[in-house]
Amino acid sequence: MKKIIAGVILPLLMISFTCLASCKDKATRKQQKKVELDQKKTIENEIEKNVYPLPTSADVIKMLTELEVAYIAGISNPPENVKNYFSSTERAINLGVYGADLSYVSLYNIQQEVELYLEGIRELSNLLSMSKIYNEELYNNIKMNFDNKNELVKILTSAFNDTYLFLNENDQQPLALLVVGGAWVEGMYLTTHVSEAAYQVAGISRVLLEQKKSFELFLEITQPYSNDPFVSDFVKKLDPIKKVYEGLSTSLTEQNIKDLTKVIVDVRNQIVQ
Numbered sequence: 001m002k003k004i005i006a007g008v009i010l011p012l013l014m015i016s017f018t019c020l021a022s023c024k025d026k027a028t029r030k031q032q033k034k035v036e037l038d039q040k041k042t043i044e045n046e047i048e049k050n051v052y053p054l055p056t057s058a059d060v061i062k063m064l065t066e067l068e069v070a071y072i073a074g075i076s077n078p079p080e081n082v083k084n085y086f087s088s089t090e091r092a093i094n095l096g097v098y099g100a101d102l103s104y105v106s107l108y109n110i111q112q113e114v115e116l117y118l119e120g121i122r123e124l125s126n127l128l129s130m131s132k133i134y135n136e137e138l139y140n141n142i143k144m145n146f147d148n149k150n151e152l153v154k155i156l157t158s159a160f161n162d163t164y165l166f167l168n169e170n171d172q173q174p175l176a177l178l179v180v181g182g183a184w185v186e187g188m189y190l191t192t193h194v195s196e197a198a199y200q201v202a203g204i205s206r207v208l209l210e211q212k213k214s215f216e217l218f219l220e221i222t223q224p225y226s227n228d229p230f231v232s233d234f235v236k237k238l239d240p241i242k243k244v245y246e247g248l249s250t251s252l253t254e255q256n257i258k259d260l261t262k263v264i265v266d267v268r269n270q271i272v273q
Contacts, residue, residue, distance in 0.1 A: 052164045053221050054180060054214045057100035057187035058156035060207065061107045062149055067203040069194040071108040076101035076190065077272045079120030084273050088128065089230040092175040093271050095124045095163070096182025103156050104190055109146050115139065125163075128175070133162045174228045177221065181234050182271060184218060187211075189268045192261040205252040208260060212245050237267050 077097050085091045098121045105113035121134045138159060145151040160183070167176035191207055192198050219242070225231040240263040248256055 052157070052160045052180070054184060054217060056103070056153075056157045056160045057183045057190075058103040058107065058153045058160070060187040060191060060211065061100070061103045062153050063203075063207050063210075064191060064194060065107050065149060067201065067207075069201060069204075071104075071110060072194065073110075075193045076104055076117075077186065079116045081273065082120045082123050085124065088175060089178055089234075090271075091124050091127055092167075092178040093182035093234065095121065095128065096179040096184070097186040097272060098124065099156075099160060099163070099179070100183045100186035100190065103187075106142050106146075106152055106156060107149055111143070111146065114142055118142075128167075129170075130163060130166050133159060133166065174225050174231045177218075177225060177231055178234055181218060181222075181238075184211075184214060185238075185264065185268055185271065188260075188264045192257070192264050198257060198261060205257065208252060208257065209248070209250070212248065215241065215245060234271075237270055240266060 077094065079098070081094070082098075085094050098117055102114070102117040102121060105117055118134055118139050122131065125131055125134050138155070141155050142152065145155060163179055164176050167173065167179065188208075188211060191204065191211070194204065195201055198204050215238075219235065219238070222231050222235050226235075241260070244256075244259050244263050252260075
């Protein structure tokens with residue numbers, strides 16, 4: 001009888017142990033998979049956090065050159081205005097503004113202006129402890145590629161990315177967002193001032209509509225920092241732009257472009273002094 005019981009129980013125990021081992025392996029594999037997915041998500045979040053989140057002003061200016069819009073002297077923020085910015089927030093915003101202006105003079109091959117804007121940017125970046133980014137090497141790379149717009153966009157975009165990365169890595173995310181915001185506003189200002197009647201320039205409507213997506217994305221990425229007084233203040237300044245964009249459809253009328261131009265000027269006047 002004992003032999004019969006043993007003959008029945010032992011196989012059952014073996015099956016049970018095998019099932020337990022199998023279940024344990026499955027649980028382990030499941031846990032490992034979860035850990036891998038979590039790690040992947042963390043890496044993706046870090047990459048997203050440290051990469052310039054919008055199309056850069058270099059991309060926007062390149063679109064203007066492709067429309068064969070002529071360069072207009074005097075519409076960008078003069079480099080000597082650097083002395084007007086005293087707080088870190090003003091400096092961060094106008095570092096973005098000057099980044100857009102640098103893209104403008106670089107992609108239009110205005111060589112005598114490139115050095116002036118780089119000097120202004122260097123002064124601001126020094127005050128923000130970022131002197132290594134806007135160095136002599138960057139200037140030389142821009143000079144060497146004046147006739148290659150695609151390469152220029154890569155060089156300028158890399159400088160934007162390095163700026164954004166530096167601020168993020170040094171726990172200055174709000175300042176990083178202000179740089180992005182300043183660059184966006186100046187890029188839009190340059191776009192809406194390509195002529196005295198921008199609405200008559202073929203293709204401008206498309207460029208302005210494409211920037212609506214960038215604007216909405218900027219508002220989205222600022223939300224986690226809505227309690228930061230400087231980010232909150234900057235976003236509040238953008239409310240008139242938000243209202244105009246909310247009233248647009250899939251195409252722009254002459255009045256739409258005039259309205260957008262006006263609110264962009266009003267916002268820019270508050271940040272560029």
